[in-house]
Amino acid sequence: MATTRHFDVSDSAIEAAARLMRNGEVVAFPTETVYGLGADASSPAGIERIYEAKGRPRHNPLIIHVSDVEMARRMAHFNPEAELAAASFWPGPLTLLLPKREDAGLATAVTAGMKNVAIRFPSSSVAQRLIRAVGFPVAAPSANRSGKVTSTRFVEVVRQLDGRISGIVEEDICDHGLESTILSLVGSPIILRHGSVPREALEALLGPIDEDTGPQKVSAPGQLKSHYAPEAxxxxxxxxxxxxxxxxxxxxxxxxxxxxxxxxxxxxxxxxxxxxxxxxxxxxxxxxxxxxxxxxxxxxxxxxxxxxxxxxxxxxxx
Ligand code: TXA
Ligand code: MG
CATH class of the missing domain: 3.40.50.11030 (Threonylcarbamoyl-AMP synthase, C-terminal domain)
Incomplete structure (x- = not known):
């Protein structure tokens, strides 16, 4: 790939980054948790490029990021618990796994062909502006090469991904520093990944919550092996x-x-x-x-x- 464009957070730069994404390109952008590696979630070409740039196995699905709750409701079937969790924790670092709507318009590869979709409404205003400019949810894994240390700073995104993607939006605002918590509300609540919303906060709202520990449970496929690993x-x-x-x-x-x-x-x-x-x-x-x-x-x-x-x-x- 040729050079990776670096964008600031002015309106014109955000619009230029969104235009790349609407054309099926991949742009990294900051959220309140970690940097994401984003593509238009309706674009099969864009999603393919994410898997390619990250070196991610194709069976490992992607979180979609929305800029309001209405957009989320167009993508998934919300039950009362999901409405409650969204009202309490969105926008913010909680990802909800919910049954995907068949008419959502998501590229099949976003969910790796699965029936459920993971959705997050980030509180980062840069992320929100970018998603609004794209006009559709943005699929984004963390902006690191598969298995490597997650990027919470622009320099780290550049180190791992410059030359592999079309753009990077620069603003070091990853204040939580850890990925979102993933909560499955497909059946009874299960935490699929611990993250920036502590279990105690979710239990205060929803009562006791199980953890995804056994092979019999639903799984976040990316949570299985060596991960987040530095060289040493x-x-x-x-x-x-x-x-x-x-x-x-x-x-x-x-x-x-x-x-x-x-x-x-x-x-x-x-x-x-x-x-x-x-x-x-x-x-x-x-x-x-x-x-x-x-x-x-x-x-x-x-x-x-x-x-x-x-x-x-x-x-x-x-
Ligand atoms: O904070 C975050 O969640 C960051 C920012 C960019 O939003 N994203 C992030 O994405 O951490 P990623 O791809 O690095 O981790 C997402 C995890 C993976 O383990 C993946 O398997 C799981 O979520 N996941 C995504 N979609 C899923 C689905 N439909 N069913 C089950 N697990 C899913
Ligand atoms: Mg990750």
């Missing part, structure tokens, strides 16, 4: 680092740590810093070094942080 090996729950470790601390006890997720032990700050810390630790690590993360408590956002660390530390089979 990763180890979690390390409170005494060895000599060959780049140690990433959490909380005030951090003697000898090179980096920290949050020196005060704040989970929100740790979530925001997680992927940047992974890339920075990777840059510090030598060939035989290990990136070691201090323990992070398994409550609130800590569940999503531990989930990402577990996958980053998983064996790297392709």
């Amino acid at each position: 090996a990763v180890q979690m729950n390390v409170d005494r680092p060895a000599a060959n470790m780049v140690w990433v601390g959490f909380g005030p006890e951090c003697e000898g740590c090179q980096l920290t997720l949050s020196s005060s032990g704040d989970l929100q700050e740790a979530a925001r810093n997680l992927y940047t810390a992974m890339s920075e630790a990777d840059a510090l690590a030598g060939a035989s070094d290990v990136i070691a993360f201090a323990p992070v408590p398994l409550i609130g956002l800590g569940r999503a942080i531990n989930d990402r660390l577990r996958r980053a530390a998983a064996p790297r089979c392709a």
